[in-house]
Amino acid sequence: MHTHLAASSVLSHRARASQSSVIRELLKLTEQPGILSLAGGLPNVDLLPAGKITEVAEAVLSASASSALQYSPTEGLGDLRSAVATRYQCDVGEVRITTGSQQGLDLIGRVCLDPGDVAVVEAPSYLGALQAFGACGAEIVAVEGDQDGLRTGSLGSQLAAGLRPKLVYVVSNFANPTGSTLSWERRVELATLADRYGFLIVEDDPYGEIRWSGEALAPMRTLTENCVTLGSASKILAPGLRVGWCIGPSWCLDAMTRLKQATDLHTSSLDQSILCGLLDDRVFVDGHVAKVIARYRGQAAIFSTALRELLGDQVSFADPQGGMFLWLTALDGSGSTRIFEAALSNRVAVVPGTAFGSGARCEQSVRVCFATLNEADLLTAAQRLAQAWPQSRP
Amino acid sequence: MHTHLAASSVLSHRARASQSSVIRELLKLTEQPGILSLAGGLPNVDLLPAGKITEVAEAVLSASASSALQYSPTEGLGDLRSAVATRYQCDVGEVRITTGSQQGLDLIGRVCLDPGDVAVVEAPSYLGALQAFGACGAEIVAVEGDQDGLRTGSLGSQLAAGLRPKLVYVVSNFANPTGSTLSWERRVELATLADRYGFLIVEDDPYGEIRWSGEALAPMRTLTENCVTLGSASKILAPGLRVGWCIGPSWCLDAMTRLKQATDLHTSSLDQSILCGLLDDRVFVDGHVAKVIARYRGQAAIFSTALRELLGDQVSFADPQGGMFLWLTALDGSGSTRIFEAALSNRVAVVPGTAFGSGARCEQSVRVCFATLNEADLLTAAQRLAQAWPQSRP
Numbered sequence: 008m009h010t011h012l013a014a015s016s017v018l019s020h021r022a023r024a025s026q027s028s029v030i031r032e033l034l035k036l037t038e039q040p041g042i043l044s045l046a047g048g049l050p051n052v053d054l055l056p057a058g059k060i061t062e063v064a065e066a067v068l069s070a071s072a073s074s075a076l077q078y079s080p081t082e083g084l085g086d087l088r089s090a091v092a093t094r095y096q097c098d099v100g101e102v103r104i105t106t107g108s109q110q111g112l113d114l115i116g117r118v119c120l121d122p123g124d125v126a127v128v129e130a131p132s133y134l135g136a137l138q139a140f141g142a143c144g145a146e147i148v149a150v151e152g153d154q155d156g157l158r159t160g161s162l163g164s165q166l167a168a169g170l171r172p173k174l175v176y177v178v179s180n181f182a183n184p185t186g187s188t189l190s191w192e193r194r195v196e197l198a199t200l201a202d203r204y205g206f207l208i209v210e211d212d213p214y215g216e217i218r219w220s221g222e223a224l225a226p227m228r229t230l231t232e233n234c235v236t237l238g239s240a241s242k243i244l245a246p247g248l249r250v251g252w253c254i255g256p257s258w259c260l261d262a263m264t265r266l267k268q269a270t271d272l273h274t275s276s277l278d279q280s281i282l283c284g285l286l287d288d289r290v291f292v293d294g295h296v297a298k299v300i301a302r303y304r305g306q307a308a309i310f311s312t313a314l315r316e317l318l319g320d321q322v323s324f325a326d327p328q329g330g331m332f333l334w335l336t337a338l339d340g341s342g343s344t345r346i347f348e349a350a351l352s353n354r355v356a357v358v359p360g361t362a363f364g365s366g367a368r369c370e371q372s373v374r375v376c377f378a379t380l381n382e383a384d385l386l387t388a389a390q391r392l393a394q395a396w397p398q399s400r401p
Numbered sequence: 402m403h404t405h406l407a408a409s410s411v412l413s414h415r416a417r418a419s420q421s422s423v424i425r426e427l428l429k430l431t432e433q434p435g436i437l438s439l440a441g442g443l444p445n446v447d448l449l450p451a452g453k454i455t456e457v458a459e460a461v462l463s464a465s466a467s468s469a470l471q472y473s474p475t476e477g478l479g480d481l482r483s484a485v486a487t488r489y490q491c492d493v494g495e496v497r498i499t500t501g502s503q504q505g506l507d508l509i510g511r512v513c514l515d516p517g518d519v520a521v522v523e524a525p526s527y528l529g530a531l532q533a534f535g536a537c538g539a540e541i542v543a544v545e546g547d548q549d550g551l552r553t554g555s556l557g558s559q560l561a562a563g564l565r566p567k568l569v570y571v572v573s574n575f576a577n578p579t580g581s582t583l584s585w586e587r588r589v590e591l592a593t594l595a596d597r598y599g600f601l602i603v604e605d606d607p608y609g610e611i612r613w614s615g616e617a618l619a620p621m622r623t624l625t626e627n628c629v630t631l632g633s634a635s636k637i638l639a640p641g642l643r644v645g646w647c648i649g650p651s652w653c654l655d656a657m658t659r660l661k662q663a664t665d666l667h668t669s670s671l672d673q674s675i676l677c678g679l680l681d682d683r684v685f686v687d688g689h690v691a692k693v694i695a696r697y698r699g700q701a702a703i704f705s706t707a708l709r710e711l712l713g714d715q716v717s718f719a720d721p722q723g724g725m726f727l728w729l730t731a732l733d734g735s736g737s738t739r740i741f742e743a744a745l746s747n748r749v750a751v752v753p754g755t756a757f758g759s760g761a762r763c764e765q766s767v768r769v770c771f772a773t774l775n776e777a778d779l780l781t782a783a784q785r786l787a788q789a790w791p792q793s794r795p
Binding site for chain 1: 411
C-alpha cells in the first residue's frame, strides 16, 4: 500500500517559504498566444548568431571532441578562461566560468551569506539576485537608487549607523530593471565604502557592452579588490548557451569553485568550447556586438518616440544610452499592478515594478524591454500600452 | 588606498567549513603527466558520439535556432521532457531537466534538508552526494552496505530506534563506488520503509543501462511514490553536455524548479536540444548504448582477469555485471590511503575508499574505473597496481 508524503513533511523551510510567488504566476499569463511581450529580458532572436555557432560547433567537435564532450574542470576550460581574461583585461587566474551569471549569483550568495546576514541591493533590483540571496536566508536590505544607480550617500549613512552587509549587489550598467548606470562618482564612493567597511561588491554587468551613447565607465573591480564582477554571453551572443564568468579575488572564487563542484560539477564543456571559439574570433565578436548595439539603439529610439507621442506627460522615462530596458514611471497616479493588468487586457505584457522591490519607485512603475520585439511589433505594443494606460488610473 | 578583505570576514560558515579537502588535493596528483588514471569516473573518449552530435547540432541549429539558443523554460524543453518520458516510461509531467544529475542532488538537498536534518546514505557512497547534502548543513548518517547495496535491515532497525531521515540516498545500479546493485528484496523493503516512515528515496541511476549480465531490476520509483529518480546522459552519451533529469512527484519537482530558477535559470538550451535530437533517434541511442555495454564488458573482463592473475588472494572484488567500477578490497591488511600512495608512486591512480566514507569497508578498499582507459593501458595499469600493492602493506 502506498502512502504519499505530504510535501510539508519533507520540504525544507526554504522550499516551503518559496511556494507561492504571485509574480511568477502573473508572468505566466504573459506567455499566452496573441500577447506581445515586453516583459522578458530576451534578446531579439534575429541577433542569435546561429550560423557562426554552427560553424564553431562543427570545428570544436571535429578538432577536440574529447574536450567538448568529456567532463571538464570545475573552474572552467583553460582556453575559455584565457579568452575571457583577454577580452576583459584581467589575469586568467581571476576568471572562473559559471553556468550563466545567474549561477555566479547563487554561488556568491552561498559562499558569503549565512542565514540572517545582510545583503544590500538597489531598490529596485534584479529579481534573480533577490531570489538567489533570499534562498540563502539572507536579510535583504534595499537602498534607494535613482537615475545614477544606487544612492551611495544613503548607503554610507546606513553603514555609519551600524549596517554591516556581507555584500552589496549592483547592476552597474543599464541596470535591470531601471536602465540606470552607476555614475563614476558613486563607483568611487562605493569602492571606498567596501574597503572601509569590509564588504564584497557584487558587480553584475551583462549589459555593459551594449552602449550606444555616453562614455563607458571602468568596472568596479578596477577600483577595489573587494569586488567580484559577473559577466555573461547571454546578452551579446546567446543566452541558450548558459555560460557566464566571474572575475574577482581568489579567496572568493576558490570557495565558489568548491561549491560549484557539488552544484553541477562544471559548466557544459560543449557550450564553453563554442563560446571560446566565438571569443577567439575577435573580429566576429566585435562585429556582432556592433550589430546588437545598432539594432537595439534603433528599436529603443522607435519605441521611446512612440511612447512619448502616445503617452505624453502621463509617463516619465529616461532616454536609454544602452541596454535592453525602459523603466516607465506613471505621472498620473497609475499603480504598477494596475498598469500590468490593464496592459495584459490590451494584449501587451510588461513587468510590474513591484516584482523588483517595494516602495514608491516600484509601485508607480513598470519595466519594458525594447530588445525582444521587432520594430513593427514594438509600435503595436506601444499603441496597446497607450490604450491600456488610462484604464489603470486610480 | 585598497584594503583587502580577509576571507574569513565575508565567507559563510558553509564556505569556511569546506576550505580544506584532503581528497581534492590528493586527486589533483592523479592528473600529473605519465600517470595512468583509474581514478576518474570518465567515459572512454572513443565512445563519445562526436559525429552524431555534430549532425544533430547542425540540424537543431538550422531548424530551430531560436529554441536552441534562446532562454528556455526552467523545467526543461518540452520536447526533451517528452523524449525522456518515452524512453523511461513515465508521464512527461513527472520529468524535469537538470544541469547534469549532480544538479538534481544539489536541488533535492536544498529543497528537503534544513541544517541538522538527517540524510541517510550507503557507506560508502558517491562523493558528490555527500558534498551536495553536506553543503545544506545536513547530518549525514551512513548505513552500511554490502554486495547487495544498502542494508535495509540495518536501516529498518535504526528507523525503529528513532532515526528520522528526510531522505535516503542510493545509487541503485552498479553503484559508485562499490559497483553493487540494490537487490530486489531490498528495493521492496526500502520502499516499504519510505512509505511507513515518510522519507523521500533519492534513487541515483546513471549506470543502470550499462548492464551486460543479470536481470535489470525495476526502478524504485515503480515501488513507491516517495521517490525521485535521477538519470543522466553523462555515462551513456556524453558528460560534457551536462544534461540530467529527475523523475518524481510534483510536490518535490516543483520546489526544485522554483529553486533552479535562482540557481541557473535553466539548463543549456543547446545541450537540451542536442540530447532531444539524440533520444528521438531511438535506433541510434539503443545501438550506441549496446556499443558502450560491449566495450565496457570487454574492458572489465580484461582488467579483472589481469588483476586476479597478478594480485591473486591479496585482493577481493566482485565480477561486475555492468557499470564502470571495481571496488578492490585488500585481504592482506593494506590500507586505503597507503594503496593510493603506493599506486601513485607506480604511476597509476586509484581513489582511496576513505574518500567515500569511513569505517572498515572504506579503509581497506580502493575504487578503480575500468571504463576510461583502453585495453593496453588497462593491462599496464593492472601491472603497476600489482607492483604497488605489496608496498602498501602495514
